[in-house]
Amino acid sequence: MEKQLPQTWDLDVFFAGGSTSPAFAAYLDQLEKDIAKLREGIAQGKTDLDTQSALIAEIQHIAVRLKQAGSFASCLSAQNVKDENAVLASGRVKTIGAAFHSALTKWEEQLLRIPDAEWQALLQRDAHVPIAFPLEERRRRAKEKLPPDVEVLANDLAVDGYHGWQDLYNVVVGRITVEVEHDGKVQQLSVGQAANLMHHPDRDVRARVFAKWTEAWAKEADLCAQALNHLGGYRLQLYRHRGWESVIREPLDLNRMTEQTLNAMWEAIDRRKDRLVAYLQRKAKLLGVEKLSWFDVAAPIGSVSRHIPYEEAAAFILEHFGRFSPKLRELAATAFAEGWVEAEDRPGKRPGGFCTSFPVSGQSRIFMTYAGNASNVSTLAHELGHAFHQHVMSGLPPMAQNYAMNVAETASTFAEMIVADASVKQAATREERIALLEDKVQQTVAYFMNIQARYLFERRFYEERKNGLVAVARLNQLMEEAQRTAFCDALAAYEPHFWASKLHFYITSYPFYNFPYTFGYLFSLSLYARSLEEGAAFEEKYVALLRDTGRLTVEELAKRHLGVDIAKTEFWQSAVDLAVADIEEFLRLTAS
Secondary structure: OOOOOOOOOOOOOOOOOHHHOHHHHHHHHHHHHHHHHHHHHHHOOOOOHHHHHHHHHHHHHHHHHHHHHHHHHHHHHHHOOOOHHHHHHHHHHHHHHHHHHHHHHHHHHHHHHOOHHHHHHHHOOOOOHHHHHHHHHHHHHHHOOOOHHHHHHHHHHHHHHOHHHHHHHHHHHHHOOEEEEEOOEEEEEOHHHHHHHOOOOOHHHHHHHHHHHHHHHHHOHHHHHHHHHHHHHHHHHHHHHHOOOOOOHHHHHHOOOOHHHHHHHHHHHHHOHHHHHHHHHHHHHHHOOOOEEHHHOOOOOHHHHOOOOHHHHHHHHHHHHHHHOHHHHHHHHHHHHOOOEEOOOOOOOOOOOEEEEEOOOOEEEEEOOOOOOHHHHHHHHHHHHHHHHHHHOOOOOHHHHOOOHHHHHHHHHHHHHHHHHHHHHOOOOHHHHHHHHHHHHHHHHHHHHHHHHHHHHHHHHHHHHOOOOOOHHHHHHHHHHHHHHHOOOOEEEOOOOHHHHOHHHHOOOOOOOOHHHHHHHHHHHHHHHHHHHHHHHHHHHHHHHHHOOOOOOHHHHHHHHHOOOOOOHHHHHHHHHHHHHHHHHHHHHOOO
16 A cells, blocks of 8 residues: 555745745745845946846846745645635735836846947856857847837736736636536536546536536636737737737747747648547547547546546656656655645645746645546646756756746656556556557647647637627637637537636736647657667756757757757657557557
8 A cells, every 4th residue: 555645735845824924925025125126236227247247147046036936826826716815925926026027128128238249258158158048038039029118117017907817817717616416416616626527437427517617617708708808909919019910929939939840740730630530530439429529538438437546646657757767756756755746636726737846945836636537647747747847957047947838848748658658558458458548649639639729719819809809709609610620520519618718828928828738749759759769878868958948949959959850840740640659559459
């Protein structure tokens, strides 16, 4: 019997007292003072190299402490959506963050005034060589924005006029309950708990929960539509004033990738969609329906639907992480033993999962709701992959630790793949192998179809938003059209309220919170194939690649560490083919 592990995280190790922590309040007070002092230093307008070196050092020192504060506030809000003090703490951190970003905008103006020869000399200083890429990136981005005073005003207004809409959405989500009859009694479930029941093996349960889920989101659709419209409107206006014509420009730049690379990825996926449709048709047959409905796509088949205790999941993850990388296993063991994971299944938690770093402490925290299904085990491995990425970046200068979402999803998906592959290989029976393989293929459907539907919806939503507010009925229509396109019209029923229920559409820190997942999945597939070829020798190469994620574009990263050109469809096609191989195996095993 496995040793019992904590299923609630330890936040007191950072700041004792939760959302009313005196230590956290004092920490924020000091941050405010240090940012005010930084602003004074920047206001002096000196561009000599010694002054700029000192500013760069202080900016990095503040940035890691601000990240620590933001992570703490995010964890407080996630663990209890009804904690009003957590909302206040989060609001204060955002205000402090806005002040810091306003100071950085003023500092960026100075970077533009440094003559090129002196700029190169600054980059060649020993302390700056490891952060030359992010410094160059910041200077380039400053050239592409509005005058500093206008950008500062936009930052200040964004606290209430932009980020505030995400806050409103979070409040709406927190108050939603889904009333379902389950196990003979009526229960009021949080959206996170209801989402877990979408994986229930009984189709009647899934259908009932989905109906109530849709009903609950329909009631809040007007508020969600207001939030989404105003988030979109804010972005469009800001882009217009900056002279940016494409709505995809910012997310591509944030992900340090080109549109050519993005288009090559989608093209490779579209070429093999027929095999995903074949899988969906086979699954429908196995479930005894003519066509799958939205709530069937993630349903389990076969014996894998058994309940997996948390300790068993942890032991399995550790065993297989260890076979790939002792360093990855060691990090995961620490996370399980020392209360890095908030996994408890209880009401009042926000839906979804995330991993956030506490860089001052050299730790991470993982949030999820563990209900004992195979999908939960995958999520746990996924988030531990994020924690490992954060861990290997330790020791680098803070500016070199800022990696983009697409490569962040590479590390997490790689970890998830280790566990999924091991599950299939260790299957005791043909039936179990089919069920586990199908769970793996579900991930492919999510990354190739569900994520693509989100991407298509956002592209179309922004086009319509340019002409005015988009009504709830039209949002529903756009969402269903995107789902039909992405799923090749292979489903019997879709989820038109998905634009409301998916948190990712409301995240203000990252527009288009979708395609980076697919990038990470396919990029990690290629890495995983290499790890199988190279064995133990690959661990150090993998760590080296991860440590470069904050100081190279993804095209440069792939060229340096893998020797490939990811702007070409051929790279993506080979990765897609690896995923399709699992589908072909599933179709072979279920042919009779």
